[in-house]
Amino acid sequence: MSARLTIALDAMGGDYGPSVVVPAALDYLAKTQGIALILVGQEALIAKELAGVRHDERLAIHHASQTVGMDEPPSKALRTKKDSSMRVAIELVKSGVAQACVSAGNTGALMATARFVLKTLPFVDRPAIITAVPSQHGSTHLLDLGANVDCTAIQLFQFAVMGSELVTAVEGLAAPKVGLLNIGEEEIKGNEQVKRAHELLVASHLNYVGYVEGDDIYLGDVDVVVMDGFVGNVALKTSEGVAKLLARRLGNSFKKNWATRLAGLAALPVLNRFRQTSDPRRYNGASLLGLRGIVIKSHGGADRIAFENAIRIAEKEIHSNVPERIAMQVASQLDDGRKRAAG
Amino acid sequence: MSARLTIALDAMGGDYGPSVVVPAALDYLAKTQGIALILVGQEALIAKELAGVRHDERLAIHHASQTVGMDEPPSKALRTKKDSSMRVAIELVKSGVAQACVSAGNTGALMATARFVLKTLPFVDRPAIITAVPSQHGSTHLLDLGANVDCTAIQLFQFAVMGSELVTAVEGLAAPKVGLLNIGEEEIKGNEQVKRAHELLVASHLNYVGYVEGDDIYLGDVDVVVMDGFVGNVALKTSEGVAKLLARRLGNSFKKNWATRLAGLAALPVLNRFRQTSDPRRYNGASLLGLRGIVIKSHGGADRIAFENAIRIAEKEIHSNVPERIAMQVASQLDDGRKRAAG
Structure with missing residues (x-):
């Protein structure tokens, strides 16, 4: 699967967890070529949603034992949930197994974890x-x-x-x-x-x-x-x-x-x-910008149509190399300012 | 007219000036008893709007030679427009001739002028x-x-x-x-x-x-x-x-x-x-709170229906003694805090 573009999905995030993320993933795969998905979360719960559904090798499950609560303080999630579906999905981006991840989990925890795992781009103070x-x-x-x-x-x-x-x-x-x-x-x-x-x-x-x-x-x-x-x-x-x-x-x-x-x-x-x-729902999917990797936040209350849209945004950002382009642009604007100030 | 409750209207304010304020005043008077209106602004322009229209002694004109522009800086209006329709309308409240005023003029100038002319209530830092x-x-x-x-x-x-x-x-x-x-x-x-x-x-x-x-x-x-x-x-x-x-x-x-x-x-x-x-338009009419007098701001783009609604809000605030009640409440809450801190 390594040569193929891959998106990691936090299957446990949001108000509905696997019951929305799994069908959204299947809908997405039915319409798309060339992108693989990894469902990250509790294997048993994900498998249950997949029971009796035909799917091909573009869909994989990656077990993660913990889940970040929707109201959990980000600092607590960061400290105590090292095997959360959210964190593992982000780590799959960090390690290069996936080129983007999507989570409907709590925004504060997602931002804090993404920032901790992926780090910000050069010259970006805050994502x-x-x-x-x-x-x-x-x-x-x-x-x-x-x-x-x-x-x-x-x-x-x-x-x-x-x-x-x-x-x-x-x-x-x-x-x-x-x-x-x-x-x-x-x-x-x-x-x-x-x-x-x-x-x-x-x-x-x-x-x-x-x-x-x-x-x-x-x-x-x-x-x-x-x-x-x-x-x-x-x-x-x-x-x-x-x-x-x-x-x-x-x-x-x-x-x-x-x-x-x-x-x-x-x-x-x-x-x-x-x-x-x-x-x-057509607009569901917010991007965390300024990180060394693509992280898309889906609305916590997203249904399968809305979540599928968030996956589509992740795909778009992969194809257009968003983090690299932003890194280049931020550095270039900064350099312009430096030269103006000097000259 | 002194025994009667009176509202002063800045006839020149807003995007349409007298062409909206005058008809709105007439509509209002046709539906209401016991409140008089003073149209403040350039007499000739107001009289033109009133030409051929029957109205009774509840409607008066108060000439004011200047007009505050919609984009005019408040400090400039305050300094150079001492005979503006906006300022004179507020001064009629200050002197007790009117119990409230309504203006569709620029918000910054209205607030600055109202604050300067009427002053804030005791213990209110900012309106x-x-x-x-x-x-x-x-x-x-x-x-x-x-x-x-x-x-x-x-x-x-x-x-x-x-x-x-x-x-x-x-x-x-x-x-x-x-x-x-x-x-x-x-x-x-x-x-x-x-x-x-x-x-x-x-x-x-x-x-x-x-x-x-x-x-x-x-x-x-x-x-x-x-x-x-x-x-x-x-x-x-x-x-x-x-x-x-x-x-x-x-x-x-x-x-x-x-x-x-x-x-x-x-x-x-x-x-x-x-x-x-x-x-x-049913919600047109914002109140400037915390002043020693009632000042209602109408939307600059208000039509006659919307402006009439702003007059109605002024009337409501007169009947319920808004400034006195707020003065009492602010002082009382402050005193509570003082006693809690002391006790």
Whole structure:
């Protein structure tokens, strides 16, 4: 299997463990050529999910005796769970057996373990979490989404470099438009870190378009939006909350009485297509950027369709050599700054 | 007119000035008894909007020669626009001619001017901006929404006290549930200010329910959510962005071809009702809390329906004596803390 590209899956992670990860792996393999998967976790539980299902040599099981809990403190996971499915999956990337891993396990533990096992790329101070969200013209990539609560200007700048390079690598955009999230009031504009990051970005070779605001994320006039992890986490969760509220209200509007139900029946195909195009599962799979290896975080509550999408993102990043490209880009941007400062 | 309750309107503020404020004022007066309105701004422009329209002595014009631009720096507005419609409207509150004012002008200038003219309440370090957003069970109040970029724990605590009291005053809830916005990852949970504010809130007499996350805002299990102004501004604008994107996508789904248009026709009454219940104009009107007077900020892009709603919020706050109640509550919570510390 060594010559073949391989993705390691943390089979125990997320709210549903093997009952979601195993079917997602099978769905993925049925549609894909040339990539092998390793299911990492408790062999008996994985085997049970595989019982009676036909699969070929592209699917392997790698036993790991422990599981990291969804609410387990990262430091505890790191110290006491050396044979967890999460850690072993990451170690398969470290050793080169796999070229990427995917986990729906707890974000803090995944980030801490990935950082400990794989290490950060040269000149990257802190890894960040990035994901795509839908926008009017396609999608927008947001980072950081919760890995870094208080960020310096330099860190925000590094996030911009990493995010830009990721979008170039996986979306094929030559010069992605990068925006820095800020608020719009003149006198009270931005905090000090954001203002300094802005100066760094203006001087950089990125395609930096300047400050953007919260609503710009969904307009799609910008490809990458940079913010600290606290703000990013709030922006993402708030978005989920609004989308859920509106979907529920829309559903309820059609359930009111027999007349509205009839109207709903007539509108059903259209409503279903709308739901499909706005399905958050299509965007499941956040990347941990800045590490010496590819680690994809799936939503903890992901179902098989959503988890399969996260595997697909891992595959995309393998094919486009994301870590190497980011390493090159970060070093190059840093060198530019050094030369500007010297010259 | 002195015995009557009066609201001063900045007729020049917002993207549309008198062409929205004047009709909104007339709509409001047609539906309301016992409140008078003063249109503050350039007399000629206001009179033009009023030409040929019947109105009674409840509507007055107060000339002000200057207008604050929507992008004008607050410090400049404060220094050079002493006869602006915005400033004069606030001064009418200060002098007691009006009991509240409403402006759709630029937020930074409005806050700076209101703070300068009216001053903050005793023991309030910084005023905050609060608004209601729709939730599954009604509405949730959010603060701060952009007035305060970097907040100390004490300031966040004061926001909680002010927000709780506002909801008690205007919604009639005896003990509103107060949440503190945070992110959910264990090790990387919150920044230092949020953690310290949490401790202050736990020790307080507020009905504090603990940390909440971005998606909780729209669930409605909590009545007030506290956060710093940077995060609040991003949360609000991001929410607007998502709602707009989904509305547009839903509309487009029905416009695809003749079959979907037909389905849309059948679903039209339901879709219209859905649009109505989710209409952001119903929530227009943010309150500047912590000042010695009532100041309501309308969205800059508000139309007459939205602006009328902001006037209605001003009326509600007059009837429930919001500034006095907040002053009392802030002083009382502070005294509690002092006694706990002493005892």
